[in-house]
């Protein structure tokens with residue numbers, strides 16, 4: 001019996017010996033969570049046999065993408081990255097998924113605040129695109145064909161694109177083109193084996209679906225939630241996901257327009273949108 005199992009055994013005995021209905025419900029949730037969680041793996045913890053299994057089962061491999069950016073005096077600079085990683089922490093108990101270590105060094109931009117003393121850490125998209133290409137090429141070389149980047153930064157403009165997501169999109173496309181050329185040779189698309197390309201494209205099974213980029217919140221959520229920067233929407237979301245990264249007592253230290261609504265934040269509002277985000281993300285990752 002492993003140390004974890006011995007601990008679990010004692011917890012169970014303690015609960016059963018003087019158990020109320022709440023204790024039992026908690027126990028079911030706790031054990032259930034451990035059992036389901038056992039099916040999921042963080043990439044850095046995977047052994048080669050698990051990687052082979054994940055490739056064979058075409059399990060979605062998710063890269064959390066974020067930035068480090070000033071979010072008012074009351075919120076942590078990692079908000080945009082934490083929004084993705086903490087949602088994935090919850091999502092992984094609900095579906096089989098491989099989660100890669102997050103990439104936090106996106107193009108935050110200095111549009112909100114200059115970096116001096118604010119904590120905004122900007123890396124130019126021109127530097128990100130080649131890095132993204134290398135990263136995706138590496139994942140394709142390993143054998144993954146179901147790769148997803150999830151980002152929460154400036155995603156109200158996701159359809160047209162903003163520097164960080166565009167860099168990762170171009171990196172994804174470039175890596176797929178180069179990978180296909182290096183494995184199938186030039187003129188791969190024109191060869192007779194590809195005569196079903198358009199039907200595969202319709203089905204979503206052509207190679208350009210190997211890597212997809214997603215905003216954390218889809219359009220419907222963005223249109224129905226309080227989508228903002230460090231205001232009521234983001235503050236509520238972070239209060240629910242990582243309460244240790246919000247200090248509501250510092251809200252009065254803000255004097256910026258975009259933080260004015262933050263005083264109306266609550267973790268309850270955050271919890272509601274988290275449910276919608278997880279539901280939508282599961283659907284998008286399963287496609």
Ligand SMILES: [Zn+2]
Pocket residue numbers: 071079080152153228229230234
């Ligand atoms: Zn943000």
